[in-house]
Amino acid sequence: xxxxxxxxxxxxxxxxxxxxxxxxxxxxxxxxxxxxxxxxxxxxxxxxxxxxxxxxxxxxxxxxxxxxxxxxxxxxxxxxxxxxxxxxxxxxxxxxxxxxxxxxxxxxxxxxxxxxxxxxxxxxxxxxxxxxxxxxxxxxxxxxxxxxxxxxxxxxxxxxxxxxxxxxxxxxxxxxxxxxxxxxxxxxxxxxxxxxxxxxxxxxxxxxxxxxxxxxxxxxxxxxxxxxxxxxxxxxxxxxxxxxxxxxxxxxxxxxxxxxxxxxxxxxxxxxxxxxxxxx
Amino acid sequence: xxxxxxxxxxxxxxxxxxxxxxxxxxxxxxxxxxxxxxxxxxxxxxxxxxxxxxxxxxxxxxxxxxxxxxxxxxxxxxxxxxxxxxxxxxxxxxxxxxxxxxxxxxxxxxxxxxxxxxxxxxxxx
Numbered sequence: 403x404x405x406x407x408x409x410x411x412x413x414x415x416x417x418x419x420x421x422x423x424x425x426x427x428x429x430x431x432x433x434x435x436x437x438x439x440x441x442x443x444x445x446x447x448x449x450x451x452x453x454x455x456x457x458x459x460x461x462x463x464x465x466x467x468x469x470x471x472x473x474x475x476x477x478x479x480x481x482x483x484x485x486x487x488x489x490x491x492x493x494x495x496x497x498x499x500x501x502x503x504x505x506x507x508x509x510x511x512x513x514x515x516x517x518x519x520x521x522x523x524x525x526x527x528x529x530x531x532x533x534x535x536x537x538x539x540x541x542x543x544x545x546x547x548x549x550x551x552x553x554x555x556x557x558x559x560x561x562x563x564x565x566x567x568x569x570x571x572x573x574x575x576x577x578x579x580x581x582x583x584x585x586x587x588x589x590x591x592x593x594x595x596x597x598x599x600x601x602x603x604x605x606x607x608x609x610x611x612x613x614x615x616x617x618x619x620x621x622x623x624x625x626x627x628x629x630x631x632x633x634x635x636x637x638x639x640x641x642x643x644x645x646x647x648x649x650x651x652x653x654x655x656x657x658x659x660x661x662x663x664x665x666x667x668x669x670x671x672x673x674x675x676x677x678x679x680x681x682x
Numbered sequence: 683x684x685x686x687x688x689x690x691x692x693x694x695x696x697x698x699x700x701x702x703x704x705x706x707x708x709x710x711x712x713x714x715x716x717x718x719x720x721x722x723x724x725x726x727x728x729x730x731x732x733x734x735x736x737x738x739x740x741x742x743x744x745x746x747x748x749x750x751x752x753x754x755x756x757x758x759x760x761x762x763x764x765x766x767x768x769x770x771x772x773x774x775x776x777x778x779x780x781x782x783x784x785x786x787x788x789x790x791x792x793x794x795x796x797x798x799x800x801x802x803x804x805x806x807x
Contacts, residue, residue, distance in 0.1 A: 408727030466697035
């Protein structure tokens with residue numbers, strides 16, 4: 403394969419990953435790393451480096467569109483970024499000491515578990531009474547978002563300490579594997595902290611960029627970021643994620659949730675199989 | 683005159699800031715890819731084997747000389763550095779916006795995030 407063909411194919415594949423990443427709040431990374439290593443036979447370290455750049459592009463590129471929809475909460479995001487950025491640095495330090503195969507299998511299990519949790523709770527959450535954490539108002543995390551008729555629906559945040567610790571874990575995974583770990587971030591907000599799904603995916607999108615920036619310096623100095631590979635990946639993911647952000651407001655939550663469940667289940671199996679076989 | 687700012691306006695400005703950073707970064711990267719393909723289009727692509735090309739803030743001299751020689755890889759790398767700086771700039775903006783809101787709790791929280799980011803960017807490996 404010549405560099406020209408390779409660049410164009412990587413661009414196209416990254417665009418699809420970016421679209422999926424924006425629609426689900428996952429970030430393109432989790433789709434991208436398997437795509438680059440399995441389909442394009444790229445060394446895992448280059449794939450991780452390019453992926454890290456792409457998740458920053460996804461996050462920042464879609465941000466303006468997300469803000470206009472009114473689902474964002476800068477306070478929840480900033481508060482939880484304390485946990486994810488510290489986690490990302492810890493993760494990047496751990497990465498050199500833990501075998502990647504073990505990491506991949508562990509990550510796969512986390513993905514499958516969160517897929518199962520989402521499946522179990524689908525459609526039920528809105529009728530449940532949410533016991534808000536007393537810290538929700540004190541930390542000014544309570545907020546509101548536009549409902550289907552344009553009226554504002556207010557929400558409070560539950561289980562803040564558990565959510566915060568899970569975000570620390572999400573940061574570690576991000577720093578270890580060069581992904582945004584949006585799946586775990588959405589899990590922490592949607593499932594644990596009981597933040598509405600669209601609000602969770604929007605905040606996750608913002609957090610992914612800051613989390614990835616926390617390990618970017620370490621990846622650059624390790625030489626994981628190859629310009630010839632990172633460039634088409636970044637541009638492709640950006641094109642895909644901008645399209646995805648435009649579609650988000652028109653997509654019903656139920657379908658988004660199904661997409662989310664299927665994607666993280668497939669990726670979980672993929673991670674375990676490839677980690678087990680030592681292909682990652 | 684006091685600058686009026688609320689969370690909604692802060693988020694809109696952040697959105698524009700992030701978009702600006704991404705447009706700048708991707709323009710540089712696009713230009714870099716164009717020159718990269720001019721030089722390498724017909725060569726075989728090989729990313730199977732890992733050959734590290736370390737880059738950090740200490741390499742800025744090397745990057746600047748690369749750009750002045752029209753080196754495609756250096757142009758892409760500057761674009762990538764611009765992209766990494768974009769979320770960091772968002773946190774810097776949040777610190778200032780929360781200060782204007784006189785929200786000391788969130789000024790402190792944003793400063794903590796900024797501190798972690800700057801620590802990681804200046805203490806690589």
